[in-house]
Amino acid sequence: MAKRSVLYRKQLEIAGDPAKPVSLDEAVAKVKKMAAERADRTYKNGRKRKSSDQTVELVVHLGIDPKHADQMIRGALSLPKGLGKSRSVIAFCDGAIAEAAKAAGALEAGGEELIAKVEGGWLDFDVAIAHPSMMGKVGKLGRVLGPQGKMPTPKAGTVTPDVATAVKEFGAGRLEFRNDDGGNVHLPVGKSSFSAADLKENIDAVLKHLLRVRPAAAKGHYIKRVCLSGTRTPAVSIEVAA
Numbered sequence: 001m002a003k004r005s006v007l008y009r010k011q012l013e014i015a016g017d018p019a020k021p022v023s024l025d026e027a028v029a030k031v032k033k034m035a036a037e038r039a040d041r042t043y044k045n046g047r048k049r050k051s052s053d054q055t056v057e058l059v060v061h062l063g064i065d066p067k068h069a070d071q072m073i074r075g076a077l078s079l080p081k082g083l084g085k086s087r088s089v090i091a092f093c094d095g096a097i098a099e100a101a102k103a104a105g106a107l108e109a110g111g112e113e114l115i116a117k118v119e120g121g122w123l124d125f126d127v128a129i130a131h132p133s134m135m136g137k138v139g140k141l142g143r144v145l146g147p148q149g150k151m152p153t154p155k156a157g158t159v160t161p162d163v164a165t166a167v168k169e170f171g172a173g174r175l176e177f178r179n180d181d182g183g184n185v186h187l188p189v190g191k192s193s194f195s196a197a198d199l200k201e202n203i204d205a206v207l208k209h210l211l212r213v214r215p216a217a218a219k220g221h222y223i224k225r226v227c228l229s230g231t232r233t234p235a236v237s238i239e240v241a242a
Contacts, residue, residue, distance in 0.1 A: 010037050011233050021237040024203060027228045028196045031056055034233040035192035053084070054192040054230035058203055060185045060210060061225040063218055070217040073185060074178040076157040076170075077209045081198040083173035084191040087126040090114065092134040092152070093163050101129070104164040105171045112137065119144060127170045128152050130159050149176070185210065192230055203228070 004012075011034040016022075022030070035054045064071040091101035091109040101109035107125055108114055111134065118128075118141055128145060130138045130152035138152060145151040152158040156176040160166050166174075179185050189202040207223065214222055229235040 007037060008234070015234040015236050018235065018237060021239040024200055024238055025196070027236045027238045028199050028203075030236050031228050031230050031233060032192055032196065032199075035230040052231075054232060055188050056190050056192055056194070056199060057229055057231070058187050058189045058206055059227045059229075059235070060187075060207070060223060061227075062179060062183045062185065062210070063220050063222045063224050064179065064183045064215060065218075066179055066181055066183050068217065071215045072179060073210070073213060073215070074153075074155045075209075075213055076174055076176045077205065078169055078172070078174040079189065079202040080205050081190060081194065081202050083175075083188055084194065085173070086171055087173065088124070089127045089129060089167050089171045090118075090125045091163050091167055092128065092130040092138050094131075094134070097131055097163050100164040101167050104167040106167045109163075109167075115141065123148060123150070125150070127176070128158060129163055129166045129170065131163050132159055132161060135159060189228075 014030055014034050014037070016030070035056075062073065064073065066072060088107045089105065091098065091106045092111065092114060093101055093109060094111045098109040098111070106129075108117075115137055121144075123144075128150050135152070142151055154160075156178075157166065157174070158170070158176065175187055177185055177187050187206055189206060190199050194202075207226070210223065223240050226238040226240050227235040228238055
């Protein structure tokens with residue numbers, strides 16, 4: 001068994017029993033407290049360890065069967081309190097639409113030249129938006145963007161005629177999500193520096209959105225388990241309604 005650090009053992013004491021769910025208020029407070037913990041030791045040269053603003057992550061285990069296409073969960077949403085950072089967005093579009101996308105904050109916007117640049121291996125962006133008229137050409141980028149999770153799709157809201165609005169929303173923190181093979185949805189919900197109220201508002205928004213997009217084919221208990229953690233903290237289970 002790997003040896004756990006002093007810091008991690010401190011965090012485990014704060015987290016408590018991982019099998020015992022707690023209220024959302026308590027879970028947020030525990031994660032913020034764990035993220036604020038610091039190791040007692042300094043670096044070898046005596047320099048103090050810097051603190052970091054950890055990303056707070058939510059994992060929701062859903063009562064779906066990912067093997068069935070009609071139970072897959074995929075989409076996009078904007079968090080009411082954002083993510084605490086901007087995201088770089090590119091847009092596949094032409095003419096006046098490309099100019100509007102750049103004015104809205106797109107890192108790059110264009111047609112065939114931008115497609116060729118990405119096809120050549122340029123992936124220094126977070127989100128790709130595409131106008132529907134471009135998808136015939138953008139489709140060949142699936143083998144490049146697909147494994148990166150950056151391929152534009154209508155379900156995620158990244159293929160749209162209103163490119164400029166999509167650039168603004170995704171740049172401000174609009175999130176794409178999809179379930180994994182285990183039926184889990186992973187989403188960042190803010191930073192450890194966020195207030196407890198802001199984190200709770202973002203988490204509530206995610207859970208309500210997942211309830212709204214519940215597949216009709218999903219039967220029984222839908223939201224089975226919810227966990228919250230920092231980038232470098234143990235997870236805390238949150239109480240969910242039966």
